[in-house]
Amino acid sequence: MRGRDVAFAALFAALTAVGAQISIPIGPVPITLQVLVVLLSGLILGARLGFLSQLVYVAMGAVGLPVFANLQGGFAVLYGPTGGYIVAFPIAAFIAGYMAEKTGGKTGMIGGSLVGIAVIYLLGWLRLGLFLGGDFHKALLIGVLPFVPLDIGKAALAALIADRVKKATDLG
Numbered sequence: 667m668r669g670r671d672v673a674f675a676a677l678f679a680a681l682t683a684v685g686a687q688i689s690i691p692i693g694p695v696p697i698t699l700q701v702l703v704v705l706l707s708g709l710i711l712g713a714r715l716g717f718l719s720q721l722v723y724v725a726m727g728a729v730g731l732p733v734f735a736n737l738q739g740g741f742a743v744l745y746g747p748t749g750g751y752i753v754a755f756p757i758a759a760f761i762a763g764y765m766a767e768k769t770g771g772k773t774g775m776i777g778g779s780l781v782g783i784a785v786i787y788l789l790g791w792l793r794l795g796l797f798l799g800g801d802f803h804k805a806l807l808i809g810v811l812p813f814v815p816l817d818i819g820k821a822a823l824a825a826l827i828a829d830r831v832k833k834a835t836d837l838g
């Protein structure tokens with residue numbers, strides 16, 4: 667791994683921390699810009715490096731840095747209501763990057779992003795449901811459905827931004 671790769675992974679980990687603070691509280695699960703940055707990390711850096719950048723992000727939060735939403739940090743957050751989403755971020759970045767690499771073009775980017783988001787929802791929903799004492803119906807109502815329209819918009823925006831960044835740089 668080159669020094670440039672490490673720098674990019676660190677940059678996207680930091681950007682995810684910023685995205686976490688751009689949030690709207692609507693309940694136990696806030697609307698945040700993390701998903702946008704997670705997708706961008708996979709689409710721009712590729713599956714492997716995108717995964718690594720999100721692993722760094724999760725690790726920074728786990729050791730106590732206030733990088734999660736509402737400036738939260740610490741291992742306890744990963745066991746809290748939003749822990750499932752956070753744990754899914756590296757997987758989602760990998761999937762978005764992998765599918766974009768395999769399929770190519772903006773269609774591949776949007777497809778990969780949507781599958782990545784689905785994985786975030788799946789792990790987020792499971793953890794939230796368990797946190798709510800097994801009420802997976804409520805978890806769906808407060809932890810998945812309200813986010814779908816905006817997150818589809820984030821997927822489209824991520825594909826647009828990644829496409830432009832790749833054309834304007836040598837990252838493509």
Ligand SMILES: O=C(O)CCCC[C@@H]1SC[C@@H]2NC(=O)N[C@@H]21
Binds near residue numbers: 701733735748817
């Ligand atoms: O506590 C955290 O730092 C994680 C917050 C997770 C928010 C989830 S990610 C998927 C969905 N889309 C959003 O905008 N918010 C939720």
